Amino acid sequence: MTTVLTAGLSLKPQHYDAALACPAEGLWFEVHPENYMVAGGPRLTWLEAIRARHPISLHGVALSLAADAESDPAHLARLALLARRIEPVLVSEHLAWSTWRGAYHPDLLPFPRTSEALARIADNVSRAQDALQRRIAIENPSHYLRIDGHAWDEIDFLTELARRTGCGLLLDLNNVYVSASNLGYSAEAYLDAFPGERVMEIHLAGHTPDPNLGEALLVDSHDAPIAPEVWALYERLIARTGAHPTLIERDDKLPDFATLLSERERAESLLRAPFAMAA
Amino acid sequence: MNTPLPGALAHFQDAFALALLTPEPAAAIPSEVAALTAQPAFAVYRNTVMKGCVDALQANYPAVARLVGEEWFRAAAAVHVREMLPADPTLLHYGSAFADFLARFQPAAELPYLPGVARLDRFWTEVHAAPSLSALDPAAVANLTSEALAEVVLHPHPAARWAWFGEGPIYTIWSRNRVDEPFNAELDWRPEGALLVRPRDAVEWIALDAAGCAFLDACAAGGTLGEAAQAALQAQGDADLALLLATLLKAGAFRENAIQ
DSSP, X not given: OOOOOOEEEEOOGGGHHHHHHOOOTTOEEEEOGGGGOSSSSHHHHHHHHHHTTSOEEEEOSOSOTTSSSOOOHHHHHHXXXXXXXXXXXXXXXXXXXXXXXXEEEEEEEOOOOOHHHHHHHHHHHHHHHHHHTSOOEEEOOOOOSOOTTOOSOHHHHHHHHHHHHOOEEEEEHHHHHHHXXXXXXXXXXXXXXXXXXXXXXEEEEOOEEETTTEEEEEXXXXXXXXXXXXXXXXXXHHHHHOOOOEEEEOOSSOOOHXXXXXXXXXXXXXXXXXXXXXX | OOOOOTTHHHHHHHHHHHHHTSOSSOTTSOGGGHHHHTXXXXXXXXXXXXXXXXXXXXXXXXXXXXXXXXXHHHHHHHHHHHHOOOSSSOGXXXXXXXXXXXXXXXXXXXXXXXXXXXXXXXXXXXXXXXXXOOBOOTHHHHTOXXXXXXXXXXOBOTTOEEEEETTSOHHHXXXXXXXXXXXXXXXXXXXXXXXXXXXXXXOEEEEOOHHHHHHHHHHHTTOXXXXXXXXXXXXXXXXXXXXXXXXXXXXXXXXXXXXX
């Protein structure tokens, strides 16, 4: 419990060997637990080998917390089993839905932020925390659509969710940037209003303009280097709230491991800067 | 705004989920989400869901994809996705019905070997993710008399999969396309069987004759080795039973168990 996390990296199978051999001090890795929900075999062997040398964070994509249904107890049980095996340093999930009436939609889908949705999500977050016997962090989503029917502001919604369940928050700065750009609000104002004391983890990632709509629609694609504007948001946040564990998220068009390590070094040096330590 | 009705979230999700898989333009778009699907950005969700499912099928069925080419594969996979979304968010498990789908998919009618190849791709995935258990040490049965051996029950390893394909050289077609290597060898059109195992962390495979498949079927049904031997001889009168058992033991086809 005394581990102080600084900057970490998403871990993909292409980089297992490099990750295992990497001596970088304080390096931690994040994986999607769904990719390791298997009875046995090489996937678990790899993950346990990495775990023996580096802390692991489990970043779930499929609890479907915002679906108007109890999270699947079998899925939650598998997650708890994996968590007992890996002893992750962090566990996180999304403010979104994906599984609905037994069908899994591999995406993080939006919903109107109503009091009904808040009650359902709070119930699902509490179930997950009970099953895992730990506090989890909930991530702010990327937005593409204008949805009528939001009764709650997103930050108020997340703050109230955290108050009701005791959960922490995962602040994804690329999601903040992409959403603010797509829906036309100030990313800086969003960031300045975000409850820093609830933040358990920060995500940094790359985005790309939509192939048809260009800059009018930014897609949270995780397939590019982190944009300068997102780095600027990061500096702004840690100057205000201090250092938080920070993950460089990369899921597609993977560069070599050294390139990812250099992005991680940049985050690491910002986290260790005097203004981050003093905040 | 108006206070939403109880159940509004469920109605929203029903409509949104339906719209995700309904190609535009369509009259079938539910009115609850018409204001969302009218926005160009709705395509981001449609594309992400479809791409996630098709990518998973392509990853899980690489020999099928190599045989038919990426473009044909992704078009066929998209038809399957619209019929059946994943039930399990562990996408490694997605596609259990894909071989059956290919068997009734009209554009694949001229490729009768495709469902069999898909079954072997599926076997690979199941073997890859199966429980890690020790295989039976061949020495455990080495010193038994033939009478004692006939009474022994051996259990196939949970990471062993096998099948006999009467329709053609499915194993050869699959194994040539499972690895990313060019091949020019002639294909001998005759029935074949296959055995996939995972003795350590990597999936391995060997050809298995009709006798071997019948032998393992009998073991899986709980039969003694004597009964399995009979089944093997019934499938193939000239089967070499000693060689067959040695081959299966060496491959790690049985799990460790106490031999009485």
